[in-house]
Amino acid sequence: MEKARTELLIPVRCYDLAATLTSGQAFRWRFVDGRWEGIIGEHWVRLKNAPDAIVAQTAIPVSNWHWLLDYLQSDVEIESILSSFPVDEPMRASVGLCRGLRLLRQDPWECLASFILSSTKQIVQIQQIVGLLGSRFGKPLETPPGHEPVYSFPPADTIAAATEQELRGCKMGFRAPNLLRSARMIARREVDLEAIRSLELGKAREELLRLPGVGNKIANCILLFAYGFQGAFPVDVWVMKALRQLYFPKRRPKAERLLRFTNTYFGPNAGYAQQYLFHYMRVHGRQAKG
């Protein structure tokens, strides 16, 4: 067993923490004094970019850091993924804006719950709701002395035992019944989130779609951000805008036509491509109407 310590140097090239942690994949990160503070499972952790590395700090000594390396996906060779993208102007512009935008590998339940809460919400609002859920239903975690309290994301069993009113108290509005019913289905093992890991993409998606509040977009988010199905391609309003503006500026293709386009055009790492397009639109497309 390795010696337990509170700091780890993770050698990695081309990893943009800021872009990755604010890209709408995960909702538990804050930028404080030049570093990123967040919660992964039951760990409070602080991250900082260094030359060709990420420096990680925890509140209590850790001997096995697998949870962090798996979450960050720092072993992924991003350059080979970037070079698998289609060679066109939109992708060139998107990648040029920010190399080192990564996909995280999150816990399926937390990811699922977060994205049920995401529908017609802005990212800051999702962060607020997830934070409230943690503070009301999560478990307090160790932090550095004097640090404000932080909480783990409450497990499905805990949410399943809550009432709709309690959940609405976390400002999630009409999403509350969806979260509650989904949590109950998972608590009863009507849907087995672990078993989904070993399914094929299509079957995995079918399973997720059984959950209330999970449609195609959110299912694809979970497939991509939690299970690592890199062919999953979530299409939200931003990506839809990107497709229309960047790929079909003259025509007015129907949504179905665009979806068919995404199924083949972006190749084996379509999920990464989608994330770069999303980022591009968030930077450039704010006031542009699609």
Place this chain on the structure above:
DNA sequence: TCAGACCCTCACAG
């Protein structure tokens, strides 16, 4: 196939 409803909060006008 397709609007509308759905809770609530924040940004932005005026």
Place this chain on the structure above:
DNA sequence: ACTGTGAGGGTCT
């Protein structure tokens, strides 16, 4: 300051 208005990483009917 204060109220009015619109829209926000969708889903369901």
